Every structure is written in structure tokens, then in C-alpha cells.
Amino acid sequence: MPSHSGGAMKIPRPIPLRESVFEALLELIISGQLTRGQHLVESELAALLGVSRQPVREALQLLSGEGWVDLHPGQGAFVHSPTAEEADQLLAVRALLETESARLAARHATAEEVERLRALCARGMAATEAGDIDTTVALNSELHAAVTELSRNAVLGDLAAQVSRRVRWYYTPVAARRGRSSWEEHAALIDAIADGDAGQAATIMRAHTEHTRTVYLSRLAEEHPASPEPVRRRRRRGPLDS
């Protein structure tokens, strides 16, 4: 995330293998192929991805740093199993960071940048109308990321990006019922940013994120049963074994 670099964004020529592994594992986690609480055995993953254990280890530590897996010393890595409480806290923090981002964005955004936001918003609304959940979620993330970038605060942007990615994990099943209203809120937000009305932008973003949080919680309350204490036991045989 080079945030708002001045045009000369440095792209390291050799993409380290650990990052490729990181992306791959992240995809496996988000897509659910690696289930919550599952024990991740380094050698199995290494064999699965066709690399050695070392890049896998490093990728697992990166994932641990961002809260995707839990690293138990001497015991290995386990896919993080988020509790309802934690999700709520995460959404609260997101609300905080994004609200501030919106406030700052309203102060700094140029007309050209506002246009980019509008374009994103239009595409997002189209995807929603078409019922394309995955694209909708992706565009939602992209729009929020764009706003944080406009805050002109790289540190804030990085933190928000990190939190957003985790939120996105829980968010996908919620996206459907947020539907159209979410994008109408986005449109209102962009208007406020275009006007340079910081207070208004912050207020809208606050309402928007809190709305999402409410929807998430209500959904959680419905399918209530959930977590029968996830498996922390050491796995001997599992879905990865052929």
C-alpha cells in the first residue's frame, strides 16, 4: 500500500515467494477451504503449493500479524476463529477509522478524485442491481480504500486497510441484505466530500458504518447457534490428506 505516492511508485522486481504464499493462503482462508480453527501444517501447505517450508512459515507469520491465523509456539498455526465480540470490536474500530478518513478526505479531495469515487460508486450500484455479490463486496472495499487514501494520511490508510480486509471476511454474507441502501449512503458521502463538508462526511460515514454493524449483529442474532467451541485439538488426519 504505497498510499498516495507521487507517481513514482516503487515496484520491487522480484516478488518474494512468501508474499505469493501469503496471498494464496489468504484466498484459501477467505474462500473457506481452510476452515476456522483448523491446524495448518507447514509441510502440508508447502507440498500443496509446491514450495519449501520456509516461505510458508514466513507467510504464516505475516498472516498472524494481521490476525488471520493464531500462532501457538511449539504447536503450530491455526486459522483464526473470530468470536462475535471480536467482530463487533473490529467493526467499531473500522467505524472510527473510516469516519476520520471521511472527514479528512472532505478536506483534501480534488474534483478529479471525486470523479473517481463517483465512477466506483456507479459500478458498485450496478453490480448490486445485477445481484453480483462478490463484485459488490470488492467494489465496496475499493471505494472505502479510495476514501481512506484521500485522507492524505498514510498511517491512517494502512491501518484502515488492514482492518477493512478483516471486516471483509465477515462482511460478505451480510452484503446481500445491505443491498441498495448502502450505495445510496455512499453517494451521499461522496456528495459531502465533493462539497468539502468535513462534518457532514464524517456524520454520513459514521452512520454508514454503524448501519453495517447493526445489520451484522442482527444477522448474527438470527442464526444464533453458531460456535460449538471450535476444534483446537491437534489434527492427525484431515481434508488436506489425499
Add this chain to the structure above:
Amino acid sequence: MPSHSGGAMKIPRPIPLRESVFEALLELIISGQLTRGQHLVESELAALLGVSRQPVREALQLLSGEGWVDLHPGQGAFVHSPTAEEADQLLAVRALLETESARLAARHATAEEVERLRALCARGMAATEAGDIDTTVALNSELHAAVTELSRNAVLGDLAAQVSRRVRWYYTPVAARRGRSSWEEHAALIDAIADGDAGQAATIMRAHTEHTRTVYLSRLAEEHPASPEPVRRRRRRGPLDS
């Protein structure tokens, strides 16, 4: 940072070597033995600490994740060289996180916990009076950490802790001139928390952190010259060589 655990804080028996290395390197960076922009050669550090390269690599990646070093693929690790702009952004984010923490702390804190805060505050003021900068800074961090813990939001607490540690790096030279007033503000903050006055606590914390930020910036403006474009060249001979 197990945040607000309920008494049974899990302490993994074998402390991984990478964490010890992490701590050691962090100390070397904060104390200035590793200067800004310096190229960190894995093998040298490994020899220095008497371990192999692997734990050093992993520690460097942890440090990179928290913004202490920059990892250039195929080139190695360099001690991060924070710009004035970045420091300002960091302080702004800290203000945001800590303000929210204070607000939440005021809602959740028990009388017993407030007492702990007061004790910390008293010790801090004593250290300041005694002119013990290091202890003052340490207690300052501890107090702020205690407040974020009282927010009862582990995610917020972790983020704030991370940001605070980085702030502390820049903060040490500033601590002296913040002096007594800082601890008076702390005392006022604790009063607000004790009263359960969330709004007041937030306001005080906002003013407190913004005050710190102002002092930092003014100090920066004074010793203005600064950064003669730090060394990014690859080092062949250096202070680590014996």
C-alpha cells in the same frame, strides 16, 4: 498484549527465539545503536546475537510489520527513517485511537481500576519531578496502555499499543519539555474516567494528545536542519564490524 483477559492469561512456555531477537533489535533501534536508514545484514545480526539467520529473518519481518524497518526485496532490511510528515500522521492517528479509548474507558472502568490508574499517575509525576526521563516515558506509555485496556476493546487496544510504541520512539526527546503539565492532564483525565464522564474524558484526551503533537512539531521546527537524506547505500564497512 492479552488485552483484558479474565485472569487466565495463556503464557506459551517456550518463548520463540524470534521474539527474543525482535525485542533485542527493537532495543537496538530505539536506543539508537542502529541508526536510521542503516542496512541490516542478517548474517551480521545473527553473529552479533549468537543465533542463526532464520530467527533474525523472522524478527526482521515482524519489525517490518510494525513499521520499524523497511524490507526491500532482494536487497535486505533497512532501519526505517521516519519523515516529519509521517510522525505527524502517526501522532494524529494516536490522538484518534486514544481519544476513543478514553471515551470507552470512562464507560467501563471500575473503581478498582481507577485506583490503578491513579497509582501509575502518581509514580509518573514523581519520576518527572526527579528528572528521570526514561522512567517518565515508560510510565507514560504504561498509563496510556492501561487506559486503552479499560476500553474493553481488544482490537482497539492492540492498534493503539502498536501506534504508541512507534510514537514513543519520537517522543522520548520531547518528554522533557512536556514535563509536569502532561501529568496534570493525566490526572484530570483519570478524574473524568472515575466520574464515568465519557465526553469529558474524550475531550481531555484529545487535548492532551494534540498538545503533545504541537510540542513535537514545534521542537521539530527548531532543530530544523535535520535529515540530510539518510544513507540508503549499501554498507560494506560499518560500526558493527569488529
Add this chain to the structure above:
DNA sequence: CCCGTCGTGACTGCCTACAGTATACGGAGC
């Protein structure tokens, strides 16, 4: 029948070794 103890297997943590690559130095050409 339940509980403590020992044996076994498997996985992590760490070290060593190799290959690829970017940088720095020295020499040849202009």
C-alpha cells in the same frame, strides 16, 4: 472402571547449505 505413566509418532523450531542476484570495483575503450 478410572487415573497415572510410558512409548510412539509427528510437527515445529532452528541450523546449515546452496543458488540466484544485485552491488561494487577494476580495467578497457572512447
Add this chain to the structure above:
DNA sequence: GCTCCGTATACTGTAGGCAGTCACGACGGG
């Protein structure tokens, strides 16, 4: 004398391998 290029060096990235350790299962005792 300056620039360009070849060679050498040293560092990173990756692989493989060994020892320590944790968990599980079986056996024997209460």
C-alpha cells in the same frame, strides 16, 4: 580523464535436514 562493461563479492531467498517437544494412545495400577 570519463564512461562503459566485465568480473568479483557479498548478500538475500530458498531448500533440506536434524533435534527438541508436544500430543496422543496404550498399558498397567489403583
